[in-house]
Amino acid sequence: MKDNIAIKVSSVSKSFRLPTEQSSGIKQAIINAFKGIKGYREQKVLRDISFEVERGDFFGIVGRNGSGKSTLLKLISQIYEPEEGKIEVNGSLVPFIELGVGFNPELTGRENVYMNGALLGFAKDEISAMYDEIVEFAELSEFMDQKLKNYSSGMQVRLAFSVAIKAQGDILVLDEVLAVGDEAFQKKCYRYFAKLKKEKKTVILVTHSMDSVQQFCNNAILVEDGEIAFSGNSAKVAQRYRELFMPTELMQKQYKKGNDGLVETDFVKAKVDLKQTREKILVDIEVQEKIKLDEDAIIGFCLDRDNGERVYRWSSDETIEGNLSFNPARVSVEIDNIFPEGVFSMFFVVKSRDRAKDYAVVNDVLQFEIMPRSDCRWGSFWKPAEKTMTSSVVKKMK
Amino acid sequence: MKISNILSRKGRILLQELVKTDFKLRYQGSFLGHLWSILKPLMLFAIMYVVFVKFLKFGGDIPHFAVALLLGNVLWGFFSEATGFGMQAIVTRGDLLRKINFPKYIVVVSATINALINLAINLVVVLIFAAFNGVQFTWLVLLAPLLILELYALSLGIALLFSGFYVKFRDVAPLWEIFMQGLFYATPIFYPITMIAAFSPMIEKIMMLSPIAQIIQDLRFVLISQENATTWGLIDNFWIAIIPLVLVVGFLVAGSLYFKKHSSKFAEIL
Numbered sequence: 001m002k003d004n005i006a007i008k009v010s011s012v013s014k015s016f017r018l019p020t021e022q023s024s025g026i027k028q029a030i031i032n033a034f035k036g037i038k039g040y041r042e043q044k045v046l047r048d049i050s051f052e053v054e055r056g057d058f059f060g061i062v063g064r065n066g067s068g069k070s071t072l073l074k075l076i077s078q079i080y081e082p083e084e085g086k087i088e089v090n091g092s093l094v095p096f097i098e099l100g101v102g103f104n105p106e107l108t109g110r111e112n113v114y115m116n117g118a119l120l121g122f123a124k125d126e127i128s129a130m131y132d133e134i135v136e137f138a139e140l141s142e143f144m145d146q147k148l149k150n151y152s153s154g155m156q157v158r159l160a161f162s163v164a165i166k167a168q169g170d171i172l173v174l175d176e177v178l179a180v181g182d183e184a185f186q187k188k189c190y191r192y193f194a195k196l197k198k199e200k201k202t203v204i205l206v207t208h209s210m211d212s213v214q215q216f217c218n219n220a221i222l223v224e225d226g227e228i229a230f231s232g233n234s235a236k237v238a239q240r241y242r243e244l245f246m247p248t249e250l251m252q253k254q255y256k257k258g259n260d261g262l263v264e265t266d267f268v269k270a271k272v273d274l275k276q277t278r279e280k281i282l283v284d285i286e287v288q289e290k291i292k293l294d295e296d297a298i299i300g301f302c303l304d305r306d307n308g309e310r311v312y313r314w315s316s317d318e319t320i321e322g323n324l325s326f327n328p329a330r331v332s333v334e335i336d337n338i339f340p341e342g343v344f345s346m347f348f349v350v351k352s353r354d355r356a357k358d359y360a361v362v363n364d365v366l367q368f369e370i371m372p373r374s375d376c377r378w379g380s381f382w383k384p385a386e387k388t389m390t391s392s393v394v395k396k397m398k
Numbered sequence: 399m400k401i402s403n404i405l406s407r408k409g410r411i412l413l414q415e416l417v418k419t420d421f422k423l424r425y426q427g428s429f430l431g432h433l434w435s436i437l438k439p440l441m442l443f444a445i446m447y448v449v450f451v452k453f454l455k456f457g458g459d460i461p462h463f464a465v466a467l468l469l470g471n472v473l474w475g476f477f478s479e480a481t482g483f484g485m486q487a488i489v490t491r492g493d494l495l496r497k498i499n500f501p502k503y504i505v506v507v508s509a510t511i512n513a514l515i516n517l518a519i520n521l522v523v524v525l526i527f528a529a530f531n532g533v534q535f536t537w538l539v540l541l542a543p544l545l546i547l548e549l550y551a552l553s554l555g556i557a558l559l560f561s562g563f564y565v566k567f568r569d570v571a572p573l574w575e576i577f578m579q580g581l582f583y584a585t586p587i588f589y590p591i592t593m594i595a596a597f598s599p600m601i602e603k604i605m606m607l608s609p610i611a612q613i614i615q616d617l618r619f620v621l622i623s624q625e626n627a628t629t630w631g632l633i634d635n636f637w638i639a640i641i642p643l644v645l646v647v648g649f650l651v652a653g654s655l656y657f658k659k660h661s662s663k664f665a666e667i668l
Contacts, residue, residue, distance in 0.1 A: 026569040078499040081662045097497045106426050118415040121408045
């Protein structure tokens with residue numbers, strides 16, 4: 001294996017035996033043996049999976065529920081053995097299928113840290129070296145000699161997460177379950193991911209969240225029905241994943257690829273304009289309903305870099321009080337132009353407030369380019385709009 | 399299971415932590431705590447003593463039969479605990495196995511080591527008891543550790559073998575419990591083996607081919623009194639007399655091989 005490869009997965013297949021009988025036990029085994037039936041059927045979970053993760057990669061594994069991605073993760077973490085094929089790991093691998101593996105409510109916080117550390121493969125002196133940092137990060141220094149059962153659930157998660165964060169390994173395997181918890185905790189998780197990315201750690205992340213994939217991963221694979229349906233740049237993988245959830249007949253109704261800033265679906269007609277100055281980026285959106293929308297419907301957009309990184313997100317319900325009137329709704333958003341140079345694209349949605357109904361979901365509704373600052377001029381991908389700001393709502397962005 | 403694997407640093411650390419945790423949590427929440435490790439066999443002994451020695455007048459011709467009874471009771475306690483907990487260890491620790499990769503035998507070994515710690519505490523009690531009872535220790539005492547090692551090997555072998563079965567068939571636990579009940583009566587613990595000899599010398603010899611009977615009688619022989627009958631004292635044929643030892647080695651080898659072959663699948667079956 002080449003030195004720059006951290007993990008090499010070569011044509012790995014895996015199947016599970018699912019019992020076909022209700023009971024499993026000696027009696028059933030004997031009955032099955034007499035009847036000459038197997039008592040189980042083989043379920044192929046993964047078929048011929050091959051990919052490589054390079055050192056320093058932030059590698060995403062995405063897929064629907066039941067697509068086989070968790071099995072793949074357990075194979076990489078060597079909890080399961082591949083049936084066919086081979087998985088080579090170059091370096092020490094620290095898996096986090098779940099936080100706080102081996103935590104025992106009857107042990108103190110301190111004892112649990114050592115237990116958890118030992119399970120992750122750390123020696124006592126290694127954990128001792130990390131211990132102070134772990135406690136400090138968890139902000140639990142007064143509680144370490146208390147039994148875990150006396151911790152609030154939030155404190156338990158904090159402790160488990162701190163062990164995970166401070167655990168030093170060459171390759172980290174993270175399951176999406178890490179990002180559970182309250183909003184503050186999720187933010188902490190994402191800051192941690194960002195730090196890992198900056199430090200060029202080798203990370204494998206399994207997730208449903210296309211936002212995190214786009215934000216953190218440089219490469220990703222999409223697993224569908226036990227096979228790699230798509231692999232490559234995380235932005236493209238994220239787009240493919242979103243398309244999986246778009247039933248074809250709906251695709252025509254609500255989903256569309258833009259490029260010119262014009263959107264038309266069965267529900268709405270919208271026009272998106274973007275212009276930039278040296279200091280500001282101005283986004284003008286006009287949405288006209290074609291049929292009556294929910295009265296609390298919202299407008300939202302995200303700005304993505306061409307490498308898939310999501311750099312900006314805006315939604316009307318987070319910034320504007322009250323409901324919009326879609327007859328038509330006009331929104332102007334002013335964003336400080338602190339963007340790095342590069343090509344960006346806009347992802348545009350009109351949805352019900354609970355995000356359950358999609359009225360328009362459009363990738364790449366328009367693109368724009370931020371030029372080097374010394375030569376600031378209008379970008380070449382968009383057409384500056386001439387209209388004045390007469391929107392019904394004007395909101396200045398922080 | 400290669401030696402290097404057993405002694406791997408990671409495995410050793412984990413084993414240490416698991417043993418420590420199990421030991422700490424054993425009598426968690428009880429008022430007397432670890433005192434129970436001593437009290438439980440002593441109280442069971444007291445019952446047996448009243449029933450079998452005082453009431454049924456067993457072992458009148460064996461010197462220090464009360465100490466022999468206590469020793470047998472303690473050894474049997476270890477055997478039943480090590481095999482019982484050991485074979486269920488994989489399932490008990492299933493949550494760990496499903497989430498992290500580590501050498502699986504560690505959980506079985508940790509369960510048996512905990513029973514071993516318990517045995518060590520109890521043996522101290524037995525020795526004190528023996529001293530008060532006027533037992534004369536001889537140089538034969540030095541053989542005791544070897545016999546304890548044999549007992550441990552037997553228990554570990556059985557635990558490894560059956561823990562693999564137990565993952566697939568939960569019937570193993572109740573079956574083993576019944577078998578152990580039978581074996582308890584077929585082992586000279588609360589009655590002297592000479593009682594069987596009076597009934598049929600042939601049955602006595604066959605009973606002494608059970609490794610657990612051989613170990614208990616041998617330990618009584620080296621620790622308490624040389625009037626306790628042993629397998630090698632009763633059976634002249636060398637090849638027959640080593641059957642218990644062969645069984646111990648057989649269980650250990652079979653258990654290790656079976657465990658090694660199947661342990662990689664445990665996480666999936668659990």
